[in-house]
Amino acid sequence: xxDIYQTPRYLVIGTGxxxxxxxxxxxxxxxxxxxxxxPGMELHLIHYSYGVNSTEKGDLSSESTVxxxxxEHFPLTLESARPSHTSQYLCASIGLAGGNPYNEQFFGPGTxxxxx
Amino acid sequence: xxEVEQNSGPLSVPEGAIASLNCTYSDRGSQSFFWYRQYSxxxxxxxxxxxxxxxxxxxxxxxxxxxxxxxxxxxxRDSQPSDSATYLCxxxxxxxxxxxxxxxxxxxVTL
Numbered sequence: 001x002x003d004i005y006q007t008p009r010y011l012v013i014g015t016g017x018x019x020x021x022x023x024x025x026x027x028x029x030x031x032x033x034x035x036x037x038x039p040g041m042e043l044h045l046i047h048y049s050y051g052v053n054s055t056e057k058g059d060l061s062s063e064s065t066v067x068x069x070x071x072e073h074f075p076l077t078l079e080s081a082r083p084s085h086t087s088q089y090l091c092a093s094i095g096l097a098g099g100n101p102y103n104e105q106f107f108g109p110g111t112x113x114x115x116x
Numbered sequence: 117x118x119e120v121e122q123n124s125g126p127l128s129v130p131e132g133a134i135a136s137l138n139c140t141y142s143d144r145g146s147q148s149f150f151w152y153r154q155y156s157x158x159x160x161x162x163x164x165x166x167x168x169x170x171x172x173x174x175x176x177x178x179x180x181x182x183x184x185x186x187x188x189x190x191x192x193r194d195s196q197p198s199d200s201a202t203y204l205c206x207x208x209x210x211x212x213x214x215x216x217x218x219x220x221x222x223x224x225v226t227l
Contacts, residue, residue, distance in 0.1 A: 090159050112157075
């Protein structure tokens with residue numbers, strides 16, 4: 001069972017507000033990821049980090065920003081939310097799991113964001 | 117051409133039948149292959165991984181890998197309505213940490 005957490009699980013907010021989506025993991029994983037996924041659509045990688053003070057943009061351009069000050073914490077921030085940001089945001093980390101000698105990717109439960 | 121391709125479906129199979137889900141990939145350097153199940157509105161959960169050519173069985177699930185033909189498949193035996201979900205194929209190249217996901221195949225198991 002992966003220990004990766006996201007808060008809030010659901011967020012409804014007005015246009016122009018600044019929001020931060022939280023993601024934390026207690027597994028000591030160095031590599032963490034943010035994906036954006038619209039209902040019934042594919043996953044899009046928007047940010048990733050390979051360790052503290054390391055952040056990179058993903059395959060899909062995003063107006064969000066991320067930070068990685070601590071290993072366990074990888075928050076995503078939208079400075080000014082817009083309706084086009086309405087989506088599900090999934091956080092993930094990669095590390096070893098029981099019975100598997102190779103790294104696995106674990107997903108958090110997701111944050112469903114609605115911008116009015 | 118997408119790096120990881122899946123038929124979006126829906127793939128409809130009757131309860132008790134075998135569901136066969138296919139995935140092809142373009143990067144010959146890919147070494148690790150994963151199948152995730154995603155229920156509507158939920159996050160993906162890992163159900164199978166495979167690294168070597170051949171078959172790997174885990175309960176009702178069998179993953180099949182053919183690196184020469186660059187495809188990986190997932191068989192679900194004795195399909196149940198609870199198997200109805202979207203199945204995502206993911207591929208990792210070498211020691212790279214990023215997974216490349218397919219668009220997913222939606223499976224519907226009918227009564």
